[in-house]
Amino acid sequence: MSMDKNIAPGTPPRVLAWRRFRRNRPAVAALLLLVMLATSALLAPVISPSAQMLQDLELGATPPSAAHWLGTDDLGRDLLSRLLHGGRISLAVGLCATFVSLCIGVAYGALSGYAGGHTDNVMMRIVDILYALPFTVFVIILMVVFGRNLLLLFVAIGAVEWLTMARIVRGQVLALREQTFIRAARVLGYSHARILARHIVPNVIGPVIVYTTLTVPRVILLESFLSFLGLGIQPPMSSWGLLIRDGARMMESYPWMLIFPGVTLSATLFALNLVGDALRDALDPRALR
Amino acid sequence: MAAIVAAMLKFLLRRLLSMIPVLWATVTLSFLLVRLAPGGPFTNEKQYPPQAIEQINRHYGLDAPLYLQYVRYLGSLLRGDLGPSLKYTGRSVNDMIAETFPVSLELGCWALLVALVIGMAAGITAAMRPNTALDTVPMTLSMAGICIPAFVLGPLLVLVFALYAGQFNATGWYEPSDRVLPAITLGATYAAYIARLTRAGMLEVLPQDYIRTARAKGLTEWRVVGIHALKPGIFPVISFLGPAVAGLISGSFVTETIFDIPGMGKLFVAGAFNRDYTLVLGLVVFYSALVVLFNTLVDVLLAVLNPRLRLHA
Numbered sequence: 001m002s003m004d005k006n007i008a009p010g011t012p013p014r015v016l017a018w019r020r021f022r023r024n025r026p027a028v029a030a031l032l033l034l035v036m037l038a039t040s041a042l043l044a045p046v047i048s049p050s051a052q053m054l055q056d057l058e059l060g061a062t063p064p065s066a067a068h069w070l071g072t073d074d075l076g077r078d079l080l081s082r083l084l085h086g087g088r089i090s091l092a093v094g095l096c097a098t099f100v101s102l103c104i105g106v107a108y109g110a111l112s113g114y115a116g117g118h119t120d121n122v123m124m125r126i127v128d129i130l131y132a133l134p135f136t137v138f139v140i141i142l143m144v145v146f147g148r149n150l151l152l153l154f155v156a157i158g159a160v161e162w163l164t165m166a167r168i169v170r171g172q173v174l175a176l177r178e179q180t181f182i183r184a185a186r187v188l189g190y191s192h193a194r195i196l197a198r199h200i201v202p203n204v205i206g207p208v209i210v211y212t213t214l215t216v217p218r219v220i221l222l223e224s225f226l227s228f229l230g231l232g233i234q235p236p237m238s239s240w241g242l243l244i245r246d247g248a249r250m251m252e253s254y255p256w257m258l259i260f261p262g263v264t265l266s267a268t269l270f271a272l273n274l275v276g277d278a279l280r281d282a283l284d285p286r287a288l289r
Numbered sequence: 290m291a292a293i294v295a296a297m298l299k300f301l302l303r304r305l306l307s308m309i310p311v312l313w314a315t316v317t318l319s320f321l322l323v324r325l326a327p328g329g330p331f332t333n334e335k336q337y338p339p340q341a342i343e344q345i346n347r348h349y350g351l352d353a354p355l356y357l358q359y360v361r362y363l364g365s366l367l368r369g370d371l372g373p374s375l376k377y378t379g380r381s382v383n384d385m386i387a388e389t390f391p392v393s394l395e396l397g398c399w400a401l402l403v404a405l406v407i408g409m410a411a412g413i414t415a416a417m418r419p420n421t422a423l424d425t426v427p428m429t430l431s432m433a434g435i436c437i438p439a440f441v442l443g444p445l446l447v448l449v450f451a452l453y454a455g456q457f458n459a460t461g462w463y464e465p466s467d468r469v470l471p472a473i474t475l476g477a478t479y480a481a482y483i484a485r486l487t488r489a490g491m492l493e494v495l496p497q498d499y500i501r502t503a504r505a506k507g508l509t510e511w512r513v514v515g516i517h518a519l520k521p522g523i524f525p526v527i528s529f530l531g532p533a534v535a536g537l538i539s540g541s542f543v544t545e546t547i548f549d550i551p552g553m554g555k556l557f558v559a560g561a562f563n564r565d566y567t568l569v570l571g572l573v574v575f576y577s578a579l580v581v582l583f584n585t586l587v588d589v590l591l592a593v594l595n596p597r598l599r600l601h602a
């Protein structure tokens with residue numbers, strides 16, 4: 001099937017996909033940036049130049065300098081340290097809420113596609129209805145009504161971002177369930193649960209990975225949006241959205257408080273989107289090489 | 290001809306009917322969310338005496354069982370009444386929406402205009418010269434546009450054009466020039482999406498035979514691209530307009546907050562902070578109706594433009 005003589009027959013698709021991904025230079029650079037960001041956020045308590053909360057009111061806000069690479073905020077807190085700690089929250093929300101949406105979306109989509117027929121119709125009609133709703137509004141209500149805690153934020157965001165995932169998985173499963181190996185599994189007398197978990201879900205993993213990568217930036221964006229409005233993460237915790245909120249308030253006198261968090265957030269979203277697009281191209285089964 | 294009109298009317302009727310379950314689901318879901326909340330709008334702040342709380346609850350009908358409140362709310366909704374605000378005493382949610390909606394509508398229209406003009410211009414330019422600088426530069430910019438959220442772009446625009454250059458007011462909604470920065474802030478992301486969609490749509494259309502025929506007839510490039518290719522080429526853009534309106538609504542929350550614009554978005558955020566449940570509920574219902582109505586309009590528009598869709602509807 002392939003014209004490329006370097007590919008030995010029987011090379012696992014995973015390896016081929018990785019080769020295709022590696023050829024996309026901007027995406028590899030973006031991946032490196034993300035790994036760096038994630039590592040530094042993870043190690044924030046160890047590597048950040050000063051404690052996140054350490055105030056120095058006498059110092060106040062200072063522009064970037066040798067002592068404080070990204071300057072300090074109006075309370076004299078080191079901005080780089082705050083940015084690293086904020087990154088922990090932003091990335092954690094991004095990953096956890098995406099995981100929630102992944103679980104709901106895959107389970108719902110797989111069930112709907114596997115059941116087929118009437119059940120499938122009803123389940124997808126519900127997704128259609130939910131699609132038509134202005135969701136940010138619901139997340140805001142949830143946050144206001146049930147108090148602004150971190151766990152709820154994961155669940156609220158995850159609970160609204162699963163719809164597209166469910167649709168994608170359902171489409172894949174619908175195509176899979178008529179294939180011979182699934183029928184064989186059924187003839188062998190395996191339970192539906194086993195067929196779903198062992199035979200169906202592993203086969204939809206490609207599109208799921210791609211869409212997961214594209215969900216993470218959406219989730220991070222939603223969290224920052226809420227925090228910017230004061231409806232997400234609450235001080236003394238910090239996230240990138242909250243730092244941008246502080247920065248927007250102080251920008252007239254201390255523009256660096258806005259610029260650095262803004263650039264960090266935008267660069268992260270940019271990198272995640274690049275990696276997601278590249279993964280989609282690399283995992284596309286129609287791609288020959 | 291009559292058959293086509295009849296089919297069109299049937300399609301329209303079906304779409305309108307399908308709005309009903311969506312709206313009902315929204316109302317029910319948000320009603321339950323708001324009412325199941327621990328504590329009410331009167332619990333947090335000043336310590337009212339219990340009798341006063343009781344009186345207030347009775348005044349707003351909050352002492353009735355939940356199902357009765359729900360039925361009453363649905364009843365008043367059918368009459369187009371969203372009830373009184375809980376925090377702004379003596380004001381009805383209807384009045385507050387009537388006051389703020391025109392402002393938000395104007396902002397939304399400007400933002401959509403910015404998005405469509407910039408987005409389509411960039412998308413068409415890119416599609417006409419694919420894989421040249423005219424393609425890669427706008428497309429890289431649009432990728433950046435998608436990744437710079439309104440709450441970063443807005444303050445940056447204020448910083449540069451209002452505080453440093455002094456060309457615009459930083460906040461407010463009085464002079465015509467006060468529309469510029471908010472419209473760009475709100476519209477930029479959508480301009481970026483529309484640019485990408487236009488490019489993809491045009492790239493699909495431009496290699497087709499009838500475009501070559503149009504060129505062979507000796508039509509100007511402007512006519513070929515602007516008339517013959519554009520009509521099918523912007524289908525993806527039109528379908529995107531439905532979700533875009535939902536996005537513009539949530540974008541208006543931050544944009545109106547940043548620029549201190551007296552619109553519905555700012556009202557919603559204030560209502561959420563104040564736990565003004567009837568106001569929030571009323572706005573959610575209004576927003577949902579708006580989004581659903583707009584999605585239906587987009588579907589109808591697509592069906593009018595593309596006869597093939599009509600058969601499947």
